[in-house]
Amino acid sequence: MARAGRARPGAGVLTPASASYAGPMVAVKVTVDVQGRAVAADKVADATVRSALTKMGREIGQKLSKVACPEHAKGPTDVRVHVSLSGDADLKYESCCEKLRGEVSRALG
Numbered sequence: 001m002a003r004a005g006r007a008r009p010g011a012g013v014l015t016p017a018s019a020s021y022a023g024p025m026v027a028v029k030v031t032v033d034v035q036g037r038a039v040a041a042d043k044v045a046d047a048t049v050r051s052a053l054t055k056m057g058r059e060i061g062q063k064l065s066k067v068a069c070p071e072h073a074k075g076p077t078d079v080r081v082h083v084s085l086s087g088d089a090d091l092k093y094e095s096c097c098e099k100l101r102g103e104v105s106r107a108l109g
C-alpha cells in the first residue's frame, strides 16, 4: 500500500506527447515537498521527478491559458502548484473574482 517515500506527482494527470500546442502560456511555478521543504521543480535532484514536475506545470499552464473570466476577460495570475510527498497537487492562483475560479476548476477538472 505504502509508496516508499518517493514523489510521484501527477500520476494519471500526465498525458504523453501533447507537444503541438502553440498558444500563449500561463507561467506555472511548481514546487514539491522534499523532506518537509518546498523545492522548486527545476531544483529537484532526481531527473525523472524533475521532468515529470516540469511537464505537469507546462500542461496546467496550457490548460489555464485557455481560461478567461466571462466578466473581466482575465485569466488566472501568479499560478503555483505544490506537490506533496503523496503526489497530491495543490493549485493556488490569483483571480479577479469567483467566476474565474469556476472557469479554472472546470478547465482542470
Ligand SMILES: [Zn+2]
Pocket: 069, 070, 071, 072, 073, 096, 097, 098, 099, 100
Ligand atoms: Zn472576473
